[in-house]
Amino acid sequence: MFMNVGNYREFGVPLKGTFTGHDFEVLVNEAIRLILGQTAPNYSLGPFNEIERKGSVIVQASDVNLIWAALSVYGRFFGKPIALHFNSVGFLARFYISLPRKKPLSFEGKHAFITGGSKGIGKAIAVALIRRGCSVSLAARNVEQLELVCNELNVLAKTEKNGAVAKYYSVDVTSTYNVLKTVVEEAENELGDINILVNNAGYAMQGAFDSVDISVYEEQMCLNFLSAVYMTKAVVSKMKKSREGQIIFVNSAAGQCPIWGYTAYGATKFALRGFAEALYMELLPYNVQVSVIYPPNTNTEGYQREILTMPEELKEISGTAGLFKPETVAECLICNLSRGNYHTCIGLEGMALGILSAGGAPEKSFLQAAAQVI
Known part of the structure; x- marks a missing residue:
């Protein structure tokens, strides 16, 4: 311990x-x-x-x-x-x-770019990083919300006296790769090369397969999967060259096991998981860390919106799980990142699901690997 x-x-x-x-x-x-x-x-x-x-x-x-x-x-x-x-x-x-003596990784003086950073889990991650002296660039669509959050973060940084800075960029992450690459370049011109990328933007649209319009599948794939691919593509070359970096994918329990009503959302999260696991292997020789977090039900604005349109069948399934604070999710992620872990699974149910659905995902812990095999 x-x-x-x-x-x-x-x-x-x-x-x-x-x-x-x-x-x-x-x-x-x-x-x-x-x-x-x-x-x-x-x-x-x-x-x-x-x-x-x-x-x-x-x-x-x-x-x-x-x-x-x-x-x-x-x-x-x-x-x-x-x-x-x-x-x-x-x-x-x-x-x-x-009790191992390995020193955890430090975030001080680094630059993190967070998509969907104006609220919910993204904002909580930004707060956790600012507290640790890491400057952040936030990307989202709502300018007013972005400005409000950035002001809060900069006040926090001054209180902590750690030199961290928060900037924001209003952009739709479902835009083309060239648009997102331009935003990344602007952020790097402001705060230096991006050391940490948090692919957090995403939203769940649910419903029985035969009731969901085909356009929903296209929209979900663009938001939940392709935006992360584009953002990763925009930063990975510099990370490989500097032999330093962390790329985080915010996934979901819907990316670990099939859930009724999530044929669109779940498919995008399984795609994201497969992409992350393959990328992890490619970037190992370059000392670029890839991590995936599987948040449980989290009390965010997005989750509250989902409940409003959630089918009764899905409400019954979702109601069996607990509800976590975004701050708790963010702190668990930061702790695991500092230790170089690939997975972040939260709570007892999250741990069990992580073991049961591990598949070929990388695992540093011998005990965890043994539990997955057993």
């Missing part, structure tokens, strides 16, 4: 250079409490070695899977990777939990 200094305050752990046995106890107890609540089985903590940065959790063998799942989900959801080593002793099981 890993906690870097920048995240101590969030969990009430003292901000200091060493990770003590008390810190370890707080972190493990918090993980099990948050994920399992009152359903948590009995467990005990073994000694924590501050030099080797290793501790242990002892549970009944019958509760191994439950505790393992809770610690793993907590590690993924809150951005704390967990290294678990399992030993069985009679009817007891012991988890050895180690």
Whole structure:
């Protein structure tokens, strides 16, 4: 289990250079409490070695899977990777939990371009990056909304005193490649080469297949898929040349499994997923990171609009899932980006869906890969 200094305050752990046995106890107890609540089985903590940065959790063998799942989900959801080593002793099981020393990637002084950045998840990502000293360029259609958000971001940057700057560009991302390339060039002239591209723009149009007009499929493909392809094409050459960069695709659960009423939207998200996985392999030799986030139902303006036209069948399906804040989604993404992870799946259901639908997607974690195989 890993906690870097920048995240101590969030969990009430003292901000200091060493990770003590008390810190370890707080972190493990918090993980099990948050994920399992009152359903948590009995467990005990073994000694924590501050030099080797290793501790242990002892549970009944019958509760191994439950505790393992809770610690793993907590590690993924809150951005704390967990290294678990399992030993069985009679009817007891012991988890050895180690804390890696790898330093997370920094966003300070970088330039991020975010499509659909004027509201919802895009805006939340912009706020998270500005707080970390990363300048942002926002692209959307509504000039008034863009100006309002940029003003908020620049005030935040001044408060943080980190030198970050926010700019905006009014553009329809379903425009031609040449139009989007021109916007990218303008942004780079203002704030320098783009180090981080967040392909966030997208919207779901739903309905039973025979009731959806064929034009909807064309519109959805242009907005949810081709806009990301065009934006990526506009930045990838410079990233490869500098051997540095991050390209993020904001996907959906509809890009992990088929969902009734999403024949148009789901098809675009599966296309986006396939594109991202292939691009990941192509860019590996150039040190350009590709990442995909699969947000759950998120309380955004776009989601509220979707509900208004959502068929009853889809409302029943969607109603079984929880509703997350865009700020939570953004923070989970930033934590995973800083660790170089390809996937960002949020919450217990998101974790389970990520494992079940992994396919050939890249996975850095041995534990995650093992779970996907099993």
